[in-house]
Amino acid sequence: MKKILFVFAVFSLLIISCGETKKEDVKKEVESTKEEPKAAGEDLLAMGEKLFTDKTCVSCHQLDAKIVGPSIKDIVKVYDQDDASLVDFLKGTQEAIVETDPGQVAIMKANLDGFVKDLNATELEAIAAYMNSVK
Template structure:
């Protein structure tokens, strides 16, 4: 896809990847529900990182809708997240999803 090629040409280093992920995290309104250190509507980025690391899970697969929620499994929360994934995230390229995951993983 042309969009994939365009994104790949912009990414030169891991830092660029993280910067793209941060930009997407903000633009796609992920920040409305997810903060680095605190649960707001959804779990904090640090909590997400912890659970995904402990379980050896793939965040990109979740963002693509290919795996179940493992951090906050409350059905109401899962429904909100699924609506957001379908609304804001489904059109992102694999490269952009990987950049989002890289940004989130950079939050320590």
């Protein structure tokens, strides 16, 4: 009987210690994901900047001056004031709030329907992060 008790005790110790290492692993995982956003933040900005050029946004949106579309600064100013989301606008789930003239909206809408809809969530986040960073 004592032997059985002993085996049982060893066995439960094993289980407890295994449980402990698992907890450690989870902790480590949480810590490593905590580190990520920082790196992702910089990568995201670089990605956004590249997309802004590659996807021709820059041909209609300059940093400081209105050309075809409003400047990035003007866009971000309105989005900040209204606490609106650039990503939502790019996803097409939010109406235009910077310029509401139908002719102008149609130009941008053509981009949204044409190629912006093919960008994934990370790419849209990246573009928004870039626009917010240069305001």
